[in-house]
Amino acid sequence: MRIKNHPILGEFDKGRTVAFSYNGAPMTGCEGEPIAAALRANDVIIHRYTSKEHKPRGIFCAIGRCTDCVMIVNGKPNVRTCVTPLEEGMTVETQYGLLTQEEAEAKGAVL
Amino acid sequence: MAETNDVIIIGGGVIGCSIAYYLTKKGIKPLVIEKREIGTGGSSRNGGGVRQSARDPRELPLAMHGVKNLWPGLSEELGSDVEYCQGGNLRMGKTEAHIKFLTAMVESQKKLGLELEMVDGDRVKEILPYASDSIIGASWCPTDGHGNPMLTTLAFYKKALEKGAEFIVGESVEDVIIRKGKVAGVRTDGGTYDAPLVINAAGVGARDIARKVGLDIPMQPRLVEVIVTDQQPVLFDQMLGTAGSDFYGHQSKHGSFVFGGMTGWEDREFYDHRQVTKSNTAPATCRAILDYFPWMERTNVVRAWSGILAVVADGVPVMGPAEELPGFYFASCFCGHGYGISPAVGEQMAELVAEGRSTLPLDAFRFDRFLPKN
């Protein structure tokens, strides 16, 4: 999903490639780009499931306002992935309500 | 021509709505006049404590009566969840001075019939595993708890409405009408409403209302602030406080934490009568919270709001009839602890209005307590 050779912008000047984990699986992205952009480039578009109705959500505003794209990053929930820069070795997890999938399943939450 | 009502209540906050509801239970359909929106003042700006411990002895019977007889069935009675949770109240201390202060409070309240005790640091950790290790003791009142003030106010409002009370919302009372030495109604910026009985439940506005009939209450507004965090997994159901009063609050049913706190100079802050937050309160509150409750490190603060306490000289509400003016009643000046006793106040005031006397004595709250003493 990365744009190659844009007619106006040419090549994108992105940071070095770094490794991070998404739900435990290895993935790569560009250092400093928003976590959400790295995920989108890897075709991940579900960021979380809601607390009440357990419905999937992803990027919506992409500029840190709507808070729909929050995930568990380095163990901390409610991190706005569209404005949080990707760092080497980050752990990024789908957020279930406020929990990781493991925690949610342990609690018997309906997923 | 003005319409005629049995009772007019000035103020659509939790007190006004509660009185309105309990009046409808007695077959009286009051008219409530609210200047802004339902529950705009302190009713939607408080920590939600339903607390008996540390109450003034004059207020304690109302608080105990409410906790015993009214709060447990309130959601069911009103048909709306008010999120009442009887999780107990833990007032924590870190120093010997704190413990001394709390112990004195516990002893005096025990004598008044309230069941509460001093607990040590280990017991605190049992009750609240997330508490800091530096807490050496606490007062513990297991029958205290908390509710959701916004939902409680609206639940009273909705039920009162359903049972025939009427509300005028968006009109400001400009005058209380007196005819032949008695209260005859009120005039607002939108109309005139007759009633032989007017209850002043105007919260912070109560002093202005009383002055319209020549009665002045020694009351001052005081600005306080609360912070709210993002939603978190539900951890505990106690109402929390500290001996040093540096923060108080609870985790809501929704999962967000609602914590009030102070800088220590709130008494001096209310300068321009603007209900705004101050830049220095939230940091003080957050420091205090983390000091007692390090788990909160992972939370985000999503909003801070302020509310105005109607603080009266001797710290307890002004309630009951004004001898000086037949038909004029007070239900005012709750000094920041009105929410917890709001059902009891509504019930007792309704009795007083409907039957001329209340089950629980309200004499200690009479307006004339401020008159010069011999």
Add this chain to the structure above:
Amino acid sequence: MAESNRRKAPEGEYVPKADDDLLICRCEEVSQGDIRRALHQGLRTMNEIKRETRLGMGLCQGQTCTRIARAFIARELGVAPGEVGLPTPRTPARPVPMTVIARDGIMDEAAGEGI
């Protein structure tokens, strides 16, 4: 008196509508039906609806739903959006970690100057 200021007992039970499930507030998952039910019970303003349903009280603090909800409430009541009021925006403008706020005012000698 402006008759529009008067609020009386609701007439009858709330009758559900086909599109009640549609969400208005994405954060707190408040639906059109939740709002309609509150309106039916006598609530009238944005702030009252907010206090009743948690509309706009989630992580985003009403960034997305305020405008939609005002329009919806106004439409349901048959009034202009301005008449249903506006919730008060509050500090902090974006969510801030409690640890960050707690450090406010504490001099950090290692870091020297401020931002």
Add this chain to the structure above:
Amino acid sequence: MRRVELAVVGAGPAGLSAAIEAARHGVEVVVFDENQRPGGQLFKQIHKFFGSKEHRARERGFRIGEDLLKEARELNVTVELETVVSGIYDGLELVVTKNDRVEHLRANAVVIATGASENMIPFPGWTLPGVIGAGAAQTMCNLHGVKPGKNILMVGSGNVGVVVGLQLIQAGCSLEAVIDASPRVGGYGVHAAKIARTGVPFHLRHTIKEVYGKDRVEGAVIVEVDEKWQPVPGSEKDLKVDTVCMAVGLSPMYQLSKIAGCETVEDPSRGGVVPICDEYGATTVPGIYVAGDVSGIEEASSAMIGGKIAGASAALKQGYLAQDVFEERYAAFRKSLEQLRQGQFGHGMKGKKITHTQEGIEVSESLLCRGFVDESEILRFPGIPSEEIRMRGLTPVIECTQNIPCDPCREACVKGCIRIGESITDLPSLSKEVQCTGCGMCVAACPGQAIFLLNQNYSDGEALVVLPYEFQPLPEAGDEGTACDRSGNPVGKAKVLKVQKAKTMDGTAVLSMIVPRELAMTARFFRPSGSEERRA
């Protein structure tokens, strides 16, 4: 507590302009912005702007952003990025948060230039991953270099919808359709025409019925609406898209101004709730000014002028600017602003139906309903040369049919072939003696990409059509492909004669193609062979 003379909230066009103007007069300025990069929306705006030279017309938004930043730095303006102004308290005290640090500072004046937020509309499925704001699409494509999706439906035909629509195509996405519940295209016709000729259909009087998919968007059902905005049963269309972009308007971000105590008012003509302010941007709180979209939704060009006015006002208040100098500057800003606000898209024109241009020419119904001027309508506009001239040799064909405040074409032509009347919004016309050299500068300069060069008598039976081209891969001389009409329909064969690129053309390639003569007034787009055929 640190004290600054002027704190600006928001490093977008309005904020940076306010900072530059104030700093120019000697005011010490700090600008705060919550984003990683300054420039606000400018950095996502890769299209060329309308206006005249003083408004920086024909420049791309992101370049204007870069220049503003450079100018600000040269004037020693401090720009603090990734810094959130969490609150503005009594006494103009700002609390700002950067990473894990909080600072309080006191300002003598504050310019709030927080911009706008996107409006959204709820429909069944609007919470599914894949339903995004048009701004999000723009951010992903133009800032982060990542496509937001593959097959995209744009909801809203206003300027944001059609501009972002084009940018999605430029990013390599497939724009499946643009829909709008309104019966007319909301944005500039020339912007709509850019995507229409690539084959994107406009479904006006259509709304979204639902977006479906298990856990992400798999498709969207659109439905026609009648005059009363009610769905017409049986008119549903199922579009297989993975992404739905919402471009349904903007609202001023008034929240911080309200936190600061500024009184607000509901003003639909300015986009919703806005802080009350006077013509200098001064709010009801002394010392606080507003500029840009927060004070009323307009374009970046007007936001920049609004910023300058607020910046100059802040300088005046602090004694850095004499009253007479201020008034002189203010008058110039005002004039420039009024110029931009002219025309049929100008101030107070929103929602008004226009039937004729200011020259008295009937507007193109096709442009308003389908996004392109139909061939049968184009001849009545003054930029279209007569057949006689078209047969005589190369000539510009200016398909500019709406009164837009824009004049780069006039300046682009060194031979003076292009004329615009007294008013900047007049439709361009051709001088009597066209002396076109085929330099292509007007083609590349026109922000609306509405200028073509034409030699209807290129060779026996062939015409030469020169058009602007901003897509990848860029065709090369000798490439064969399909000529498409203004709606993107293939109409015949085309062969690329040459492709001009020049620094002065700023990314707009000028492509010359040879088509059968009878297609001279029909062919307006080149589709390389092998590229996807959109329409059946």
